[in-house]
Amino acid sequence: MKRRKRTEILIQDDSNLAQDLASMILEKYECREVVMPQYGLTMIKMRESAKKSLFYMGEVLITEAKVEVQSCIGIGIIVGMEEKKARNMAIIDAAYQAGLPETESWEAELIEAEQRIIEKRLKHQADLSETKVDFETMDV
Amino acid sequence: MGYVAVKGGTKAIEASMKRVKYDRIKGEKVLDVHTIMSTMSAMVDQVMSESSLYSPFLAALSIKQAEGNMEEAVFLMRAHRSTLPRLYYSQALETKTMLVERRISASFKDIPGGQLLGSTVDYTHRLLDFNLVDESLEKNKRWLKDYETALQENVPSDHVHYYTKVVEYLREEGLFEEYALDNTDPVDITKESLHFPAPRSARLQVLTRGQTGAVTSLGYASLRGYGQVHPTVGEVRVGHVPIHVKHPNEIEDDAENDYYIGKIKITEVEAFVPVNIKNEDHEEELAFEIGYGVCYGQNETKAIAMSILDQCLEHPEYHFPTHDEEFVLLHIDSVESTGFISHLKLPHYVTFQSRLDSVRRVKKGRQ
């Protein structure tokens, strides 16, 4: 699974998946802390819809961590103050970078987590749709 | 230590700081930062937007420390921002990927996807609710339970819905000009000082972090006649937009290998503004342009006012201050304007003495 998809799942997941996967790596491999979880900023680049040009909207607080596993460096970046999760994300990223066999077995779990996220989102949208204005009754 | 004890000011300053703390805690109530986060979201949003730093937790902390004083809270956030390293730049955010919480159009009744009111006070009647005086956690829990039970009847659809932008439908019809993606690197006014004429990217950056009141006032001034822009709101949308970051060292350009880092809540507005243009036969023709407004959090008034000012500044008009980019952009920043106004409180003993001396000399000369 490519990075975009797996980070989308792991960051939005509210069970403890990132923690679980990272512990599997921590148990078996040596993980060297390259950058301890630190707070920093990410500048948001925005595409405006009037002329489709770019501008900087402002910064967002993030936590970043870097970890080395089997001579491969993984990065964890997450919005907010999330030291633990940033570090877990870095370990998982390193595991994928190093092509560790564990990562293959994660696929199913990640897809399951993705399904949970989608279901939650669908339910949220269904609830919101109560506030949709029905104009048809006005046309009568 | 070579610390030189200084006369006069030091003790008074320290005593005054103690006084600040005393005034904040003497009522013997403690407001939890998380309480601010969950019950004062509009204020948190406004602080994040004006300080140009997205972090609900830090915004809530700044509100607590500032005792609810907006300019002070924004000031604290901006100062904190200076201490943090900028580690990444995001990939361009596109609001078509927004998970919409609210989306309305004042231009069309039947927008595809419908008018989604979401959570809004627009249609509430502004009567003070005295029930809130005796609000209790227990009562709230019961209410939440009932509400959630009722929600259970809602049947989810089978796919996540992304709302197409109203303006895209109009572009398809050929009513609005279609622009190609413009990937010119934006100017960053936090890295280089603002110079004039300012590029569009700098203007939008200044507007989106402008003080809500200032942006609103100038937008309003333009509507009332001190400007030439009278828009119809094409679309207001509020919701969460995902942020992606490219790997710092990987060379290949594969979006699938970007990092998803989280999401932010924003308000985005497209205002449709009628303008006269010349067609190919040099005849006057009515067309529409789009004013663009966006800000952190849910702050629709500010985003709409920004869309008016964006359109104003796209068309400089000598007679109207709202169309003058130096006038607008140099006066709407909260930290700059409140800082400079408040500097008048600083001791100006020497400056003022020298003025007094001049006046005395002039008066003497006359006698």
Add this chain to the structure above:
Amino acid sequence: MHNTHFAFFDESSKKEIRRAILKAVAIPGYQVPFASREMPIARGWGTGGLQITLSIIGKPDVLKVIDQGADESVNAVSIKKLVHETTGVKLTDQTKDASIIQSRHRIPEVPLTKDQIIVLQVPEPEPLRKVEAKEYVTKKITCRKRI
């Protein structure tokens, strides 16, 4: 993780300000604008000068601050306090002992040596601002004068 960075700013911000200073020194008579950083002290309270001081200060420096002609005025005290708290450098009111002197309104009477730096604050760097409000215009006038 909540300790404030040495001299408040992150290092890349300091570097950018130092670049602007070098440019200003290299082009005599030319004012080099730099993007003002957000400060924990309000704008107009000496923050322009303070940004210069913070971007050049190092641990061995000794700082003197004058505001409205005095070392002990409330604002001078406040500026010194911020620099001291974020750097731990020594403070002095003796010109000869200082390696950096930040001043508003007054140039010290004691002649400075080449090892000393004076950071002189002015309320409005553009001398034409009183006659012309628009920066776009003053910049053009200043350019024309120089040619």
